[in-house]
Amino acid sequence: KQEVTQIPAALSVPEGENLVLNCSFTDSAIYNLQWFRQDPGKGLTSLLLIQSSQREQTSGRLNASLDKSSGRSTLYIAASQPGDSATYLCAVTNGNKLVFGAGTILRVKS
Amino acid sequence: DTAVSQTPKYLVTQMGNDKSIKCEQNLGHDTMYWYKQDSKKFLKIMFSYNNKELIINETVPNRFSPKSPDKAHLNLHINSLELGDSAVYFCASSQDLADRNNEQFFGPGTRLTVL
Numbered sequence: 001k002q003e004v005t006q007i008p009a010a011l012s013v014p015e016g017e018n019l020v021l022n023c024s025f026t027d028s029a030i031y032n033l034q035w036f037r038q039d040p041g042k043g044l045t046s047l048l049l050i051q052s053s054q055r056e057q058t059s060g061r062l063n064a065s066l067d068k069s070s071g072r073s074t075l076y077i078a079a080s081q082p083g084d085s086a087t088y089l090c091a092v093t094n095g096n097k098l099v100f101g102a103g104t105i106l107r108v109k110s
Numbered sequence: 111d112t113a114v115s116q117t118p119k120y121l122v123t124q125m126g127n128d129k130s131i132k133c134e135q136n137l138g139h140d141t142m143y144w145y146k147q148d149s150k151k152f153l154k155i156m157f158s159y160n161n162k163e164l165i166i167n168e169t170v171p172n173r174f175s176p177k178s179p180d181k182a183h184l185n186l187h188i189n190s191l192e193l194g195d196s197a198v199y200f201c202a203s204s205q206d207l208a209d210r211n212n213e214q215f216f217g218p219g220t221r222l223t224v225l
Contacts, residue, residue, distance in 0.1 A: 043200060
C-alpha cells in the first residue's frame, strides 16, 4: 500500500528565503508525482507534474525534483514571498489514483 | 469559465438526511474523481469514473453513490448522513485515466457539515 509522507509538517520563514519541502513515498512504482497548493478554505491548484521518467520540473520560482528509485521528491521555492503562504501537498499516481501526503503548512513572514 | 465546478460550496444538514453534491467539468476530460478531505486535512480518493464507467471505489460505504449522467458530470449522492461524513469533498478531472500521466484538476470543494 502506497504511503506518502511530507516533512516538515509546518514551516515558518522570513520573506526572501529559499526553502525546500520534502516528500517521500514507499512504493516506487509510480506514474507521476504532482505538487499542489491549497489556500485556506479553497481548492487545490496544481503547481508541477513530474512524469516518472523525468528528474525535475520548473515553473517560475518553483523547482520540483524526483528520485523515483529512492522514493523522494523535493519542492524548492526560491525567494519566498508572503503570497506563497499556503499548504503544499505532494501526491503520487499509483494505479488509477492519486495518493496524497498530509501536506506542509508554509508561512512566509513579511 | 471555471474548469471544474461544484455545487453547493457549503452544505449544512441534519443526521439521517440525504443530500447530493454536483460536479461539472468543461475541460473535455474523460475521467472524473471524488476525494474526501477530513478534519486533519488528509485527502483521500473515494471514486473515479472514466467515460461514465466506475473505475475506483475505494471501500466507501454504500451510502455514497456516485452518478455520472455524462462524462462532463459526476454527482455524489449521500444517503442517511452521519456525523463522520462531515468533511470537504473535492471533485477532480483528468484527460484520461490516472495511470496515463495526466494532470488532475480540482474543483473548489464542498464543505459538508452534518449536525
